[in-house]
Amino acid sequence: MYPRSHIMSIEKNFKKQKDYQALIQSVTDCVVAINRHFRIIMANERFKDQFGVHPNTLCFKGWKNREEKCENCLVERSFEDGKPHQNEETVIMKDGRAAHMLIKSTPVRDEKGDISYVLETATDITEKKRLEQELKKLTGNLEQIVGDRLQSLRKSEERYRTMFERSRDAILLTDAEGNILEINQAGVQIFGYTNREELRAKKTAIELFQDREALRRFRREIFREGFVTEFEAKLTGKGDRVFDAAITCNVMILEVMGKVTGYVMIIRDVTQRNQYQKKIEQQNKQLAILNAISMTVNSSLDLRELLKSILDKMLEILESDSIRVYLLEKEKRTLDLVAHKGLSDAFIGIRHIQSRRVGDGMLGRAVERAEPRVVNNLQRSGDKYVDVLVREGLKSTAYIPLLSRGEPIGVMAVSSITPFRYSSDYVAFLSAVGSQIGIAVHNAHLYENLKKAYKDLKDTQDQLIRTEKLASLGKLAATIAHEINNPLAAVLNYIRLMIKLVAREHFTAGKLNDISRYLATMESETARCGEIVKNLLAFSRQSRMTMANHNVGEIIDKTVALISHELELKQIRVVKNLQDNLPPVFCDFRQIQQVMLNLLSNSSEAMTKGGTLTISANGREDEKFLEICVSDTGCGIPENLLDNIFEPFFTTKEEGKGVGLGLSVVYGIIARHNGSIEVKSEPGKGTSFRVLLPFRQEDLENLDA
Incomplete structure (x- = not known):
């Protein structure tokens, strides 16, 4: 790395040299500047074309394909003794061709006399060597050989000129002070000018920068590295039109003296690209x-x-x-x-x-x-x-x-x-x-409408449950009336008998014992009536759904007690198979009782000539559900009707004996408890309902234990 003052001093030393364009066209040697660290800091286009090496590359690695510096390094010797040195050696070109080169190293000093860098020139003497051999044999063909050589050089120059003019990017050549020496047609168009002379007369490369800070960063980088790549800045064109540009720039060096003679700038208009980005x-x-x-x-x-x-x-x-x-x-x-x-x-x-x-x-x-x-x-x-x-x-x-x-x-x-x-x-x-x-x-309105519809549906379902409960109460009324009538008749008879005894005033010791016996009978019969009425009131009581842990066995027992008289009258035998220590179920007591009452009543009505009603309850450890089964030996349900029995208002009973809400209400209650119900039936043999109710989480853990 070299300070700006050092570079400017080098430029000052070279100002007396001829214009760089004449030299660059006439010099056919490869020229490269190398610092003390053996890094290439500058190279002419001939060198880059022949070897494909760019600035900041180690000379022995990029140029001569070595891992370490040369044993007889000319650069090292010039830095040590401050004298020029030369040597002939064979090197491999970029295209793989072996070339015989005359390599010269020349130390370049600054104003203080210190060596800034060593300038190496490589002259391809392969052709010379070959010509020397051939001249000995073919001295008569010398003019033809020289002519071919010149023609080759002219064609090479034409190729570079064609590339320069046909480039879609702007290519500017400037002198060391930044004055524009040459620009291609694409550059004229990008900057918005009519012709090259107009641009060269009005602008220097420095004045193209809109932002002074961007210009300072650009110059600092080019002085430090000798090149910049894709440097983005805002440039101004004709009429102060501002556009975004990506700039690639290389330092141009006088091949013989190592002087910075100018810069090559390739400018691409990236305004549209940046807008798209x-x-x-x-x-x-x-x-x-x-x-x-x-x-x-x-x-x-x-x-x-x-x-x-x-x-x-x-x-x-x-x-x-x-x-x-x-x-x-x-x-x-x-x-x-x-x-x-x-x-x-x-x-x-x-x-x-x-x-x-x-x-x-x-x-x-x-x-x-x-x-x-x-x-x-x-x-x-x-x-x-x-x-x-x-x-x-x-x-x-x-x-x-x-x-x-x-x-x-x-x-x-x-x-x-x-x-x-x-x-x-x-x-x-x-x-x-x-x-x-x-x-x-x-979506929010749909959600609100759905909430309202769900509430309306829930209210309707609750109304159906209440309606079915009233229907169940109506069915129970006649049975309970018969069941209460017998104990009330006995109580009435004993009361009348005691009235006669009081009227006759016959209170012997034996009569007093009879009265005591009559009173005991009256007490037990009255208590039985009270228990029947109490169960009926408990079932009929209106209440909101209340979830708690309940023993299903107790629910079954209380439900059977409600219709026990009806079952006795129909000569229906009740068989209960309840698992010992049934775990509690998280449910609403009265709603599950209504489920059991509806199922038991349906079984009772299906067994008009008596039969067996079997009720079982078991904890299903594998599925973590409580299973309740209600089976009868009644008339059964035809297979074609099984898919419809849980639908509202569907019934197989005679007119006046039901409205078809019982099993629909049962299905709704079980669904609200996250349970399930299914039915199996065979006409003439009976029907079986299977109810599954989930346990509460803590009860599942107890059951698993």
Whole structure:
């Protein structure tokens, strides 16, 4: 690395030399400058073409394909004794050809007399050696050989000139001070000039830079390294037109003396490329917003939470300062503010900011016509509400309709406190955001409607359960009336008998014993009536669904007690197979009791001539469910009807004996308990219902233990 002052001193020493263009055309030797660290700091085009080596490469590695410096290194000797040296050796060219070279090393000193670098020239004497041999044999063909050589040189020059002119990039040749010496036609067009003379007369390469700081960085790098690659800066052309440029520059060196004679600059106009890159970055940013909004839309169905998250994401990335979101009240034809960010409380508190009629102002017209409305300068807007917006400090606003299935459902107002011009692409992007918000609003409304529908369905289901309970109570009334009638008749008879005894005043010791016996019988029969009524009241009591741990065996026992009299009258034998220590089930006691009552009543009605009713309950350890089975030996159900028995209002009973809600209610209750029910039946042999109810988690752990 060499300081700028050192390089300038070198340039000063070379100013008295002839113009570099004449030399560069006449010198056919390879010239390279090498520093003390054996690194190539400068090389002429001939050297680069022949060996393909560029600055900053180790000379012995890049040039002579060695891993270590040469044993008889001319550069090292010139640095040590300060004298020129030369040597002949064979080297391998870039194209693989072996060439015999005369290599000379010349130390170059600065103003203080110190050696700055060593200039090596390599003269290809292969041809000379060959000619010397041939001249001895073919002295008569010397003129032809020389002519061919000159012709070859002219063709080489023509090739380079063609490449120079046909390049699509600007190629500038300057002197050491930066004055433009030559420029190709592409350069004239890129800088916007008519001809080369016009550009050479008006501009130096230094004046092409718009930014002085970029120029300083460029010069610092070229002085330090001897070349720069793809250096980006803003350059000025004709009429002070500014464009983005990528610059590649190499130092040109006088081949013999090692003087910096100028620079070769290759300039490419990358304005369009940078614009495309900026547009891609903007699109990626917008896609990131849309993706974030899309994820937010799918993450929640709470409208206010959704809108808050969306506004936060937008202001985090967009070039806007505030956002308002209005939703359309179709019946009132008004737009109501539902979300906002980046605005003062005083502004939000204004009545026409809170609510606006459809068609009123820019905001109202955006939803009325379902088209975006853009105001790039609010102070020049004809909107009657512009004064309020200007006082808030807003400079521009875009009103974007929110659409759901093509229909407007609201408006989004995006504003900026700095002058901002909304391009068509930016408005299209905001419209895409508006569509996402429209989807969010639509989904939130669907969710609210679904919640309402679910509540209505649940209320209807509860009503069905209450209706079926009343129907069950009606069925129980006759049976219980018969069951209560017998003990009440016995109590009545004993009361009448005791009245007669009191009337006759026959209270012997034997009669007193009879009265005691009568009273004991009355007490037990009355208690039995009370228990029957108590069970009936407990079953009929209205209550909300209450989940708790309950013993299914107890539920079964209390349900059987309710219809035990009916079963006795029909001569139905009850068989209970309940597993010992049944684990509790997390359920609603009365609803499961209603399930059991409906199933037992159906079995009772199916066995008109008596039979066996079997009730079993077992804990299923493998499936972690409690299994309840209710089987009868009744008439059975035809196979073609089994798929319909759980449907509401489907019944196989005679008219007046049922409305077809019993099993539908049973199915609904079991489903609400996350359980399942299935049926198997064979006509003439009987029917079996199998109910599965899940255990609570802690009970499952106890069961597994």
